[in-house]
Structure formats: C-alpha cells, structure tokens
Amino acid sequence: AYAARAGLPAVVLVPETAPGGKLAQILVHGARLVTVAGTTADCCRLARLAAERHGWVNVTTTYYCPYGVDAYATIAYELEAVQPDVLLLPISDGPLLAGMMKGFERLHRLGRVRRVPRPVAVQPAGCAPIARALEEGGKVRAWTHQHTVASALNDTLEGYERDGDYTLSWLRRFDGTAVAVSDAEIVRAIGDLAATEGLFVEPSAAAPVAAIDALLARGWLDRDARVVAVATGHGLKDVPAAALPDLPKAIAPTAEALAEALQA
Template identity: 45%
Template sequence: MNLRCVECEAMFPPRLIYQCPACGGILETVGQDDVAPFSFGEGGTPLLRASRIEAELPGFSGEIWLKDETRNPSGSFKDRLIAAALGRAIAMGVRGVVCASSGNAGASTAAYAARAGVPAIIVVPAHTPPGKVTQIAAHGAILLLVEGHYSRSYDLARALAGEHGFANLTTTFINPYAVAGVTAVGHEIFAQLGGQAPSHVLIPTGSGPLVKGVWQGLREAGASARLVAVQAEGCAPIVRAFEAGAEHVTAWGMPQTIASGISDPLIGYERDGSYTLRLVRESGGCAVAVSDDALREAMQTLARREGIYAEPTAASPIAALRQLLADGRLPADARIVCLITGHGFKDARAYQEMPTRTHRVDDPRDTAAVARLCEAAIAERV
C-alpha cells in the first residue's frame, strides 16, 4: 500500500503524513493495506427498507433504504474511520492519539483508545451537545473544550499532533488511513442490495470523507450511484459552491444549526470541501441544504415511522427527501439509500425540546379512564 495525492498524483510510502509534501493536497491510500484495523465490531450495519416513509411521499414509486450506522459500537459511522486509523497508528508505534471532533469522532476515538490502552486527547467545540461530551469523558480521554467553531478545534489538534508526536485521528480528509476505513460502506450497500447499485445515496456531509467512502466503495464493486451531499442551511459551504457553479469551496462563518455533526465551516482546509464537491459532480449528483425545522421533522419521522432514534445530523437525508422529490432532482422511481450516521443518544436534547405524547395518570386503578385516554391518543395519532 502507498499514499497518493488526489491533486498532483505524487506517490509516497505509508507513514504518518497528513498532506502531500509536494503540493499540500489531500492524500489517499492505494493498494492493499497489510495493517488490520483495530476492530471493535464496527461495520456490517443493516440496510433497512423504509416502507412507511415511502408510503407518505406523494407520487413516489421507488425504494428508500436506511443504512443504519447507529448500530456501530460507539453509535456512529465514525467507528469505521477510527478503527482503520488507530490500527495504523498502533502499528507505527505512536505514543498516543489526538482527534478534533464535533462529538462523534471524539467519542469513537475515546472508546477505541480505551480498549487499546492508548492515551487519547479529544478536542471539541465548547458548545458540543452534552450527550457527546459525556460519552467522550466516560472513556477517560483527556477532553479539551474550545470556544468557537469546529475549525478552531481542528487547528489545535493538528498542532498537538505535530508538536508532540501523537497520531492525528481527526476524521476530515487529514488522515488517509481513516478515510480508507469507510470504503466498506459502499461495498456493503452494493452487497445488501443483492449486487445492484442504488440510483442515489444521500449522505450527511461536513468535510466529506463519507462521500468519498461511498463513491470509492461502489466503484471498487464495479458500480456507481448519484451522490447527494446533504448539509444544514446554517453551515453549507459545499452547497453554496455547488449552487454557484464554483469549482472551489470557500469557508463558512460561524455555523448556526442543531446538526452538530455537519457544522464544519472548513476554515483553513477548504480543499476538503472542494474535493467532496468534485466527487459529487463526478457522480452526477448534487448538494442540498436543509433547515433545522426540516431536521426536527425528519427525526420524528425516523423515530415514529421506522423506529430509528437518530441525532439531527443523521436525519438530514430524510429531511432532504421531500425537497429533492419536489424539485425533480430525485425521480419518482428512484432507489435511494439514506445514510443514518449517528444515534439519537448523541443529542437527546433535540428530542427533549419536541412535543411528546405524554399523559399523567392520577389514578392507575381507574383503568377505564386510562383506556379512554389511550384510545383518544391513538385516534389523534392516526
């Protein structure tokens, strides 16, 4: 296995480098890796038919499938990246690992590092949802809270890795071994659909490694699909460039969205967004932004129609469905895979702020009254 720059195509032997020494471009792995991931049971997540969501989409005659990445050990798809990156770091004898995160990658790094007995430093924005901070802290990692947007955490992690010899497991495009870990998602989708490709894959997108993983995994399986990068309206640098017809992505300002997992303004590493934009266009796909209100509605749809408890970021593909069907960017007979990337326990606060069907029972002995209450609630739900 070697490393190759996606821009100038220069080749390098495998080592811990985070950008092309020749041009500063993004590195990717090529060839068979002889270093095994530090596996904790990640991957092989189910692909579930969303028949009830299908039935509620007017005029839709296709298929909707949910790739449920909430089933990974720490509750998100980030486990795939961290397993691959940590396996490489251990093989290279690093003294510890550092990861900048909006929450999920940090939780994954903390859990996997704890199991491996490797010191871990996790750097997150101070406003990271409490559920994610609690999960990171539970595993005993050194947790650094940084005021401001995610890119400030990114810069600190990069500096710590460079100055103290820790492996940088940040799950943007900075670690090529991590990104290689998500190509299995594309392979799994193809196999789970019986050796057939979906027409479209909707992917929650910050900097975009999961877009790359699906794109490359499908290509390696001899297939392709139109990739849809889904971002939040409050942080949508890739969507802005796509809609403007631009070749390069420019950084966003301060994100304003409940979707913490994709609130990445790309400040200082805009190349990541430009590369993702290139892959989306090569696939014939598009980029779309969704509102926080649409995210909340999508979370409820997943939970109440399909039984999947998803954080706001993970619900973003569902939020995009109606919008894309309405404006003709998804055909009525499409076979769509939506990547549900993170568990709802990551950000329970978003659910706690929603209306619930909760009723106080004053006298549990009055079963007739309780039955009437329940019947009325069921009728209202229908």
C-alpha cells in the same frame, strides 16, 4: 472506544457547543476531553498543531486521517447487495462521501455492482459551504455565522476550504448534487424516521432523509430510484428540544387514572 480497547491514551477536542450526550460517551471511555472556545474548524486546527508538536496520530474524521477516509469505503461494501442508484449523505467537509465513493468504484471495477451510485451531499442551511459552492459553480468559501440544530454538520471549513473543493470534485465526477435543508425539515425527519421506521437518530443523521422532498421537487430524483440514506448517529447523542414532544403529566397509580389519561 477504540483507544480504550487498545489501551492507548486519547485526547478529544470538542467545541464548547458540543451536545452533552456526546461528551458523556467520550468521558465514559476514559479519554481526555478538552473543550475549546471556538468552532469545529478551530478544534481541527488545534488537533493538527497538537499532533505535529507532540508526535500524536491525528485521527480527526477529516481528510487529515487517510485511515478514516478509507474506512468509510466499508459502508459501500455493506451496501453491495442493495445496488443503490443514489446515496444521500450527511456532509460537513466530506470524507464520508469520498470514502464511500472509493468503495463503490472498487466494487464496480470488480463487477460487483452494475453502476456507481450518484452521491448527494446534504448540509444544514445554517452551515452549507459545499452546497453553496456547487450552486454558485465556484470554489468552497468558509461559512460565517453558522447556526444549526445539526451539531455534527456545523463545520465552517475555515482554514481547510480545499477539503470542500475535493468533496465537490467527487460530486461532479459522478453527476451528484448537494442540498441544504432547514432545521425545521431536519426536526420533522427525526420524527418521521422514529414514527415510521422505529429509528431514533440525531439531527445530523436525519438530514439526508430531510433532503428527499427537495430532490423530488427539483426533478433530480426519480421516484423509482433505489435510494440509500446513510444515518450516522443515534438520537441519544444529540437530542434537540424541538424534536421532543411535550411530556405527559404524572398520573395516580390507579386503573381509573390510566383510563382517563389514555382517553385524553
């Protein structure tokens, strides 16, 4: 969208498993869409190689793009009035977390917030290299055989595991933690957000909300804490079949048929 507004050509690399809703958004803005037979990590590597070979600017939302990382700091600025104690963040390799923590650090230095909130990196259990490394107390290792309904978090970090280590350093620095949530918990959170808050979000965006019960059960999260869960994507971008209720059958266009349907 930004490239279209600026009149710049854009090439977007996506894994072949990318959901159709996101592909439609790319195409409607006039970008050149290239589907890659591989993972998100393969797309990131290819983007880096293409940028080096053709002199393009790599704006992949990883640590390769410092503009993107620092842009996430503006989310912290938006939350200044909230004064959160805890941030729940959907994480693949982690620039969202690093950028927001930079933003809160700046606000704290300026005296605009009382404290820097504790960050929580939330990953799907089917692809959780950072959560695994934190639990094991070691370095991040690439994930294998990833499978999750949260397509935006389906990043193995293969070839750039150090990105995950950098994200871990932010978690440890600010007494944060990481949580891996199941697909079932994510799908349930999608329904809960829609039914109680009127927010329809994609699976990756629901993951932070899905982590709340686990954090409470651990005793890590205080029920009186002021918690902000960052929901990063609209539900129409990625609609898993498991999150959809059964659709009702069509009725005749009569008042009697409507009354019968409402009583069912």
